[in-house]
Amino acid sequence: MKQVVSFIALALSALAADVAVRREGSAFRAAGLPATPPEGGWPAVFRVHVGDASMPPVMGTYAVDGADVIFKPRFAIPPDVACRAIAAAKEFRFAAAVRERKSTTHVAQVYPTAPEIPANQLKFYLEFSAPMEKGQAWERIRLLNAEGKVVELAFLEIEQELWDRETKRLTLLFDPGRIKRGVMPRDQVGSALIAGQAYTLQVDRDYRDAEGNPLTQEFRREFRVRVEDREPVEPSKWSFQLPDAGTRAPLRVAFGEPLDAALATRLIGIDGMSGALTLTANETTLVFTPDTNWESREYKLLVDTVLEDLAGNRVGRPFDVDTFNRITVRTNRGVVTVPFRVR
Amino acid sequence: MRLLLGCAAIAASVAFSAEGPSMAAGKVELKSADVLAFGPAGILFVGDTVSATLTAIDTGDKTPNKNPGQIELKAINEKIAAVLGTAADQISIADVAVNPVSRRVYLSVARGRGAQAVPLVMTTDASGKISELSLDNVKHAKVALVDAPSAEAKNARGQSPRMETITDIGYAEGRVFVAGLSNEEFASSLRSFPYPFKAADKGAGIEIFHGAHGRFETNAPVRTFVPYKVANTPHLLAAYTCTPLVTIPLSELKPGNKVKGKTIAELGNRNRPLDMIVYTKGGKDFILMANSSRGVMKLPTANLDSYSAIVAQTEKQGVPYETIAELKDVQQLDKYDDKSAILLQTTGGSMDLRTIALP
Missing domain, CATH: 2.60.40 (Immunoglobulin-like)
Known part of the structure; x- marks a missing residue:
């Protein structure tokens, strides 16, 4: 052997x-x-x-x-x-090739853009200038109070992370347990945001982009908090600034409050009209510029009832429904129509 | 065992129908492999968040294994990275599912962490050998989870940034349930598909309220759920993002229905439910739930129907639970065999896959 x-x-x-x-x-x-x-x-x-x-x-x-x-x-x-x-x-x-580290990516925008948000704010959208690497959000993003201390578990830290397809936009959901009335987290530790206080959203410079490189700089956004908003979105109360017939002038619709930026861009449209839809004035106003001239006739603004304001209140239904003081509850997803006439 | 839906007991009875007419052999195109769940007879459901699809794959893995042996695979993320020829930080494991027939362990894996990440399904067993489930030429069927609203349809502006992250999938009573969490609207999404899939089935959208506290209802998203029989009636036991544990009768989960779940327990603050299983020990049934920060919770399920809905605020009420504190940092959980569960656990930056005796 x-x-x-x-x-x-x-x-x-x-x-x-x-x-x-x-x-x-x-x-x-x-x-x-x-x-x-x-x-x-x-x-x-x-x-x-x-x-x-x-x-x-x-x-x-x-x-x-x-x-x-x-x-x-x-x-x-x-x-x-x-x-x-x-x-x-x-x-x-x-041997491994040495990689050149070069920072080019930054936080491009945070929605809502308004300097003041309701205490029951439901989400932030964090837009990066380039695709990012997944799996870092809960160690690289934090909410600080006015003293600079981290607000613990402010966001719903789901491990999948709510990205868009390009991994450029991250949705941060505030913990709904600390927003919804009558559940334990809120009753035990209260809301993450307190009306009258100031906060800072902080994103570390070490947040890696899809190339493995850190951001060009740390990102900070300060905002103030106002009282909770528990009113549903009411398209019938929106005010219209109408264009003239025979022109391609923009239609302006003022919501009277900021709406969720992503949903307002996606879920509002004009029946039978194509064009460019943008939001302005801290997402309180819609600007629709048609591809073709307006005619002198009635048009319909279409609003999907899933549309939310900053606090997750939907069309015809607040974020949480008080079942004793009954509000008309719209249960099925639908489209609300608001007619307007161009002359 | 008799109470467990979607497991071996059911597998045998519907095995012949698992390969429905829509199951064609070919390449499975996945853009992401997120949530995994087993249906009857080796059918693996793969939830793909990026392409918004649910794919049923016939794994062909249907040889029963009564003594699968225990698993102890330390640093499985590093081992998978080694097999896939990359660095450990470029590997993420989204879910772990055990084939209830063969007891083989399936893991949904991404190689890479950006939008270009490659989705894979890897498998392992007590031998510790890690293999890839080839998706090149397998029998499969796919359904879309897209549910475009009417206003959006008339207002096309290229690719929508909206995505719905699949948070859980479960099979029971010939239906697949898919829970999702959108990156835009908050409204809950629970879809139900009959299986085998039917052509052009978009799934029934179901709106669920948990009327927990007498007054306030939201249709908050379901985080994780498990099919289970309460008083001999099939239910989903669902854990919400805001901690209540709710029972929902399957019979009510119909297209377009507004369903009100009954809150039977609240699991407390700092506690995000991650995964749940149901098992039997000593003739009694228990729920084992992995949480983000409170260890693993064990809840007895006896007489779940007898718990009245929680209506008062604040107090921790409803079904009593014990916390198994030594089981920390459990990310994923599935039933392995009648006596053990499999855990994916983080330990000091790496991930271990191990079987444990059911507590």
Whole structure:
């Protein structure tokens, strides 16, 4: 038995002397291996690792090319990750390329833009100038009170993080348990925001973008808090500044309060009209510029009832419904129509 | 076991219908792999938040395994990173699900952390070997979760930044339930799809209120839920983002219905429900719930129907629970076999996958 073992060891070392591995694009080409795979398959004599010896080898496929064996990883190993190939017990190291760190990304905007928000504010939208890396929000973003102390658990820290498709816009939801009346978190620790107080939303400079680079600078936004808003959104009370027929002048609709920026842009439209819709005056006013001239006739402003104001009050229904003092509850999603006439 | 829906007991009875006429073999196109749940006979449901779809994949993994062996995989995130040839910080594990037939463990994984991240389903078992579930040519069926409102449809402005993060998926009584949380509107979204999927099924949107405290109702989003029988009637036990635990009869979860759940417990402040399972021990049923900061909670389910709805404010009431404090930092939880659960636990920056005896 001893003899056999030493024979194999000899054979391996003889092999190892001639073995060489080089990178070829994302693949690894090994020369000097036997022409046929050993009993355990190619991984028994040729494999690639990232990380230390306790880690399993990189997954991939093997192919024979002439006298060489080619290992193609399932995914290309990034240039900034060191790896090593093991061929016939000989190790070949491939160093990580040094990555140049350059900050170009910043917080472009925070909605709402108003300097004052209700104490039952439901969400913030944080817009970055470039795609970001997921999984950092709850360590890199915080709410500070006027003394500069962190307001604990102000936001609903869900691990999935509410990003848009491009990972440029992050939605921060205030913990609804601290907004909704009559639930334990609110009764025990109260609201995250107190009327009359000032707060700062802080985003660390170390927040990494999708390229792994930190932001150009730390971001801070100060705001004041006013009393809670528990009134539903009422499109019938909105005021219209009407354009003249025969022009492409903008239609202006003032809501009388700031609305949720994302929802107001998406859920309000004019029946049968295409055009550009923007929000202005801290999201209290809609500006609609049509693609074609206005005609002298009646138009309809369409408002999806899912539209919310800053405190999550919806069209015809406040954020939480008081079931004793009954408010007309609109349960099914629908569209409210507000007619206006252009002359 | 008899009370558990969506597990082995049901799997056998509907196995033949699992591969419905809509299941065609081909490449599964995923933009993200978020929530996983098993249906009957090795059918894996994958919730894809980015493409707003629910895909049923026939894993073909349906050999029963009564003695799957215990799992102790330290630093599984690093091991998955090693297998996928990248750095550990470029790997995220969104969910863990156990195939109730084979007891094989499935993990939804993203390689990369930006919009270009590659979604994968990885699997492992007691041997510790990590493999990829190939999605190149498998039988699957897909339904869209898109529910475009009428005003928006008339006001197209390119791609909508709206996304709905899938927070949980569950299968019971021939239906798949999908809970979602939008990055725009707060309104709850719980959809129900009959399975096998029917063509062009957009899922029934269900509006759920938890009328917890006598006066105030919101249709807050459901965070996690588990199908369960209360007094022999199929229910969903749902945990909300604002801590109440609610029972909802399945029979009421119909398209367009306004459903009022009954709050049976409030789990307290600083406590975000992450995942739930139901199990039987010593002839009694329990709920095990992983939370963000309060350890794992164990709630007896005996006579859930006898608890009256919580109507008073403030006090911690309803179903009593005990906190298993030693089970800290549990991110994901699933039933492994009749005696054990599987946990994905964070320990000092890395993640461990391990089975534990059901408490």
